[in-house]
Amino acid sequence: MSLVKEIQRTLDTVETLNAQLNAFISIERGHAEAKAQELDRLAERGPLNGMAIAVKDNICTKGMPTTCGSRILGNYHAQYDATAVAKLQEAGGIVVGKTNMDEFAMGSSNESSAFGPAKNPWDLERVPGGSSGGSAAAVAAGMVPVALGSETGGSVRQPASLCGIVGLKPTYGRISRFGLVAFASSLDNIGIFGREVKDVAGVLKSIAGRDPKDSTSADVPVPDYPGVLEDSLDGKIIGIPRSLLGEGLDDEIRTSVLAAAERFASMGARLIDIDLPHVRYGIAVYYIIATAEASSNLARYDGVRYGFRAEEAEELRQMYMKTREEGFGPEVKRRIMLGTYVLSSGYYDAYYAKAQKVRALIKQDHINAFERCDAILTPTSPSTAFRLGERSDDPLAMYLSDIYTVSANLAGVPAISIPCGLSSDGLPIGVQLTCDFWQESTVLNLAHKYQTEFPLEAKPSVFAGDPG
Numbered sequence: 001m002s003l004v005k006e007i008q009r010t011l012d013t014v015e016t017l018n019a020q021l022n023a024f025i026s027i028e029r030g031h032a033e034a035k036a037q038e039l040d041r042l043a044e045r046g047p048l049n050g051m052a053i054a055v056k057d058n059i060c061t062k063g064m065p066t067t068c069g070s071r072i073l074g075n076y077h078a079q080y081d082a083t084a085v086a087k088l089q090e091a092g093g094i095v096v097g098k099t100n101m102d103e104f105a106m107g108s109s110n111e112s113s114a115f116g117p118a119k120n121p122w123d124l125e126r127v128p129g130g131s132s133g134g135s136a137a138a139v140a141a142g143m144v145p146v147a148l149g150s151e152t153g154g155s156v157r158q159p160a161s162l163c164g165i166v167g168l169k170p171t172y173g174r175i176s177r178f179g180l181v182a183f184a185s186s187l188d189n190i191g192i193f194g195r196e197v198k199d200v201a202g203v204l205k206s207i208a209g210r211d212p213k214d215s216t217s218a219d220v221p222v223p224d225y226p227g228v229l230e231d232s233l234d235g236k237i238i239g240i241p242r243s244l245l246g247e248g249l250d251d252e253i254r255t256s257v258l259a260a261a262e263r264f265a266s267m268g269a270r271l272i273d274i275d276l277p278h279v280r281y282g283i284a285v286y287y288i289i290a291t292a293e294a295s296s297n298l299a300r301y302d303g304v305r306y307g308f309r310a311e312e313a314e315e316l317r318q319m320y321m322k323t324r325e326e327g328f329g330p331e332v333k334r335r336i337m338l339g340t341y342v343l344s345s346g347y348y349d350a351y352y353a354k355a356q357k358v359r360a361l362i363k364q365d366h367i368n369a370f371e372r373c374d375a376i377l378t379p380t381s382p383s384t385a386f387r388l389g390e391r392s393d394d395p396l397a398m399y400l401s402d403i404y405t406v407s408a409n410l411a412g413v414p415a416i417s418i419p420c421g422l423s424s425d426g427l428p429i430g431v432q433l434t435c436d437f438w439q440e441s442t443v444l445n446l447a448h449k450y451q452t453e454f455p456l457e458a459k460p461s462v463f464a465g466d467p468g
């Protein structure tokens with residue numbers, strides 16, 4: 001079958017399922033068909049071989065909307081492709097659309113999107129997680145095999161866990177952030193979703209590496225990730241921080257994650273106990289640093305430079321205020337206010353400077369741990385997918401969704417979530433593996449071996465079958 005036909009079939013599926021899932025904000029049929037036609041004419045389609053890819057709507061794509069799930073960018077079209085998107089296309093990937101997300105990637109449920117929430121394909125009454133909920137739902141439902149998301153504090157791993165798929169957050173600096181709309185620049189990363197670890201490895205290989213357009217992208221060699229997936233796990237050491245598995249963690253998740261650890265042991269890994277003494281301050285530190293950086297990054301949305309502008313303002317300052325009042329939703333406003341507060345002169349030392357110090361301690365905890373083990377194993381999320389609306393009025397409960405994920409962003413190390421079982425009510429549970437800086441190969445090797453030996457056989461209730 002020609003690639004054009006395959007892509008048309010994929011797009012039909014995407015359109016049909018999207019009516020239930022609201023996973024996409026825009027579906028790019030014209031663009032995808034044209035790209036497929038181009039690839040059909042080539043003798044060599046590149047390593048991604050025409051793979052259909054969904055892209056989170058805070059990653060710039062030339063000629064398509066990039067809304068960030070916000071009214072303030074509701075009519076914004078980027079003039080250029082993010083480096084990750086350009087590289088995907090060079091490798092033979094085809095962007096089929098832009099996915100739903102929490103507004104400016106702030107959230108853990110996709111409910112703060114100005115375009116309505118995406119739904120979890122396992123149970124349409126439940127959230128897919130966030131903030132990259134649309135990408136996670138699209139992959140879980142079989143609309144596309146892989147998708148890009150973004151991570152500031154867990155926004156790829158947590159929705160991957162809640163949707164029963166694989167979600168990778170690479171080392172800070174591994175993938176260029178050029179064209180990723182900034183939320184909290186020292187924490188932001190592009191991440192990758194897939195149903196299969198091997199697809200995630202292939203995409204990572206295609207998009208990783210130094211980019212002159214992003215000075216924080218690192219000049220570290222990019223290994224052949226697909227080539228390491230079958231390496232033996234003999235002698236690998238997995239550290240378990242048992243003190244983090246206590247209060248607040250759902251019992252079924254604890255049991256399932258500890259069983260996953262035993263399965264790694266059965267494949268040749270050795271389990272040891274480790275301690276990450278400062279990780280329990282992660283949420284507090286994250287919500288100071290992330291909001292501080294967000295308050296600065298989001299100052300650019302003033303009605304002059306991008307997107308939406310409020311009407312009927314009599315003078316300039318009023319236009320700024322009305323634009324921001326009408327353009328941003330409540331969660332974004334809360335973050336801007338919190339961030340402005342922690343950076344204000346009277347509170348800077350007490351909050352922001354203190355948080356930076358504790359962040360350094362959290363990073364050091366990881367450096368110490370990786371002297372003793374190759375990977376740290378924890379749950380990804382303290383609960384399975386919750387009901388739509390269940391946490392919307394309680395920001396603190398929502399923020400606690402990220403308790404196991406934020407420390408990898410604060411430390412800058414790579415981590416993955418893979419499915420490890422189902423709860424008694426049939427919802428997916430994810431286990432998280434975190435490795436040392438630049439050790440994505442180890443992350444992917446462990447995850448792939450686990451997935452091949454212990455695949456999650458169950459499928460969500462909304463599922464298309466494997467496209468193509």
Ligand code: GLN
Binds near residue numbers: 131150152153154
């Ligand atoms: N849920 C976290 C937050 O709301 C993480 C978001 C993210 O990783 N983009 O900030």
